[in-house]
Amino acid sequence: MARVRKTVTIRDVAEDAGVSLQTVSRVVNGGPNVRPQLRDKVRASIDRLGYVPSLAAQRMSGSRSYIILAINDRERTLADWRARLGTDWVDQMLLGGILTCSQHGYRMMVELVDTHSDHVERELGAALSALQPDGVILTPPHSENRLITQLLAERNIPFARIGSNAPGPGIPLTMGDESAAHLATARLIELGHRRIAMIAGPPQYSLSGWRIDGWKRAMxxxxxxxxxxxxxxxxxxxxxTRAARALLDRHADLTAIIGSSDQMTLAALEVARDRGLAVPHDLSLISFDNTPIVRFSQPPLTAVDQPIAETVSRAVEQLIARGPDGDDDAVIEVAAGLVERSSTAPPPVEAPAQAHAHAPSRA
Amino acid sequence: MARVRKTVTIRDVAEDAGVSLQTVSRVVNGGPNVRPQLRDKVRASIDRLGYVPSLAAQRMSGSRSYIILAINDRERTLADWRARLGTDWVDQMLLGGILTCSQHGYRMMVELVDTHSDHVERELGAALSALQPDGVILTPPHSENRLITQLLAERNIPFARIGSNAPGPGIPLTMGDESAAHLATARLIELGHRRIAMIAGPPQYSLSGWRIDGWKRAMxxxxxxxxxxxxxxxxxxxxxTRAARALLDRHADLTAIIGSSDQMTLAALEVARDRGLAVPHDLSLISFDNTPIVRFSQPPLTAVDQPIAETVSRAVEQLIARGPDGDDDAVIEVAAGLVERSSTAPPPVEAPAQAHAHAPSRA
DNA sequence: GCGCATCTTGAGAGCGTTCTCAAGACTTGT
DNA sequence: ACAAGTCTTGAGAACGCTCTCAAGATGCGC
Structure with missing residues (x-):
């Protein structure tokens, strides 16, 4: 029944257009030296037959595989996914990457790799051998994993490090964490807040430190x-939850908290609710990430929007544009923005006065 | 500087183990007729050299590409993504698929395809030609798109149709929409509700109808x-928003609404809030999908959990297990569950009495 | 108008794997 | 012990493409 339709190959096109394989190949790849007339003829044949080159064959022969591999932390990704919290990094990488890749005739694949595994090398190595990607995009915390960056450098595969500004091989890209934290803090100060706490991320992530730096600088x-x-x-x-409790226990005069992730800030929101603190009336909250879950909380959270998709897009472009290795020095910084929602407001009226004139009185 | 490490090929392994290429290939693919002793020797060489077969070469030679392609609706996906609402289908497909694929040595790729485009055939055809996947997974509304299913059948590529139970080529899988809607409705009835409305999805989706059927049956x-x-x-x-307003305008005695998606139900929640209706005290809400955004709303939404990941996982297994075409008759149904959160409660005390004895009095 | 450089086209090898087919080693039955 | 099988191994072609290199066609300077 089901007739097996033979795949259209470059040979079919060559025959149809009455030229050699090589000429078709040149036309397909935008080769430089083909007479316009012939080019058009070949193009017509390609369209008529619906020819699309086989990715596998291209990889076999040429040097390129037209595949960009995005690496994510398996542990965190699966934990978030199983908990039904969404996997925003994967979302943003995949979609940001797919669109840019397809513009250049590339494809994106996602690979989950364990940070803590001793098999990192084996695991990633296997993916690299199987896929032979033209470029790799690393996300935190892998971006700063020596084992991984060394492996990639050794195999001479161009790669981008998102959330890393350290020198070394690979294209470093950051998302303006320092200035974003500074921006968020400054905004709170502008609103009148004076006691602004921060719940930071783990120190293994460089960006945790950058965010602390920005907050401190603004303060x-x-x-x-x-x-x-x-x-x-x-x-x-x-x-x-732990952090918010500790903070509120310690400082009765606190009027704002910046959380270094949506989950942590949402937890702070719940802690505040439990303690009868109204957000934003009694306590202002600013979050980092701006994943879908902060849009429908009550109140919706003001958040620093991490431009992951755009950063990945830039990374893809760099990887495709640069050959085996370009000048890996300049850090590419994509600026983060602040999305104001309803979790931020001026502090309670007595609070600023307290902080200046009186002793804190709230228990 | 950067020494280019040559890729380990099957030839290196063959030399190292002192056997022919063919024998290595047999060992790698679990071929049947190799002496245990030789097999171990080859395995040792493979491990020592860290050999992993090239996907591209495997595809070139053999009949399989070890790639499963997942197709999603571009329009909806990008809209949700740009609106920062999360792209739960992609999440669930990708992660559910990746895990199952990797267990079988396969890889998953995601492709976004326009439903309404006239170029569906060209767009999808190009992806199929380039990737030559061993299987394709279709999600609604593509699952029931004739152009797409015909194209796949013509090319003799095994495919799964998620959210479709129609006869025809392709493996049909559903997520128990009828019984899930029945379950949700029955639960509300059990709580004492008598006026239960439904906001359904668009009729192009078969599952919209199934959910209506389940609701009606329970009623x-x-x-x-x-x-x-x-x-x-x-x-x-x-x-x-529109639907909830219409419903509430029309029926003052309404005590529960079932929304056929998280976004629509969240909208109903906001409408209720605007009208001073407390959820769940005055109005109970049950949602469909259970994406991340309903976990942190106030109150968190009771929702029907769509087992997308598991369904995709089953689809992958079927595609890998069955050869070119198996018996495409039986519909595979993965059951959905109800996740009870805080948007459901018994109706207000006077409401059931009203519905029976008095005329509705609430404006 | 002739020799040289450049542009255009094609032929053939090679990429890493699996397929088909054949040859040798080993069983088994009588 | 010998024929007929089965098991094990290998040799060579093939997959679809791009690379390298060579040959023919065209343009340029004098």
């Missing part, structure tokens, strides 16, 4: 102290 | 009327 610039206003979490919900 | 079984209690949306937020 310093405004002449505000930040001692004791820092708690560290692991980006997850539970750690956010 | 019928309880002897409850359902006339005028149905509104149709397009799964999007705005359509949910």
């Amino acid at each position: 310093d610039e405004a002449g505000l102290p930040h001692d004791g206003l820092l708690e560290v979490g692991d980006f997850g919900y539970a750690s956010g | 019928d079984e309880a002897g409850l009327p359902h006339d005028g209690l149905l509104e149709v949306g397009d799964f999007g937020y705005a359509s949910g």
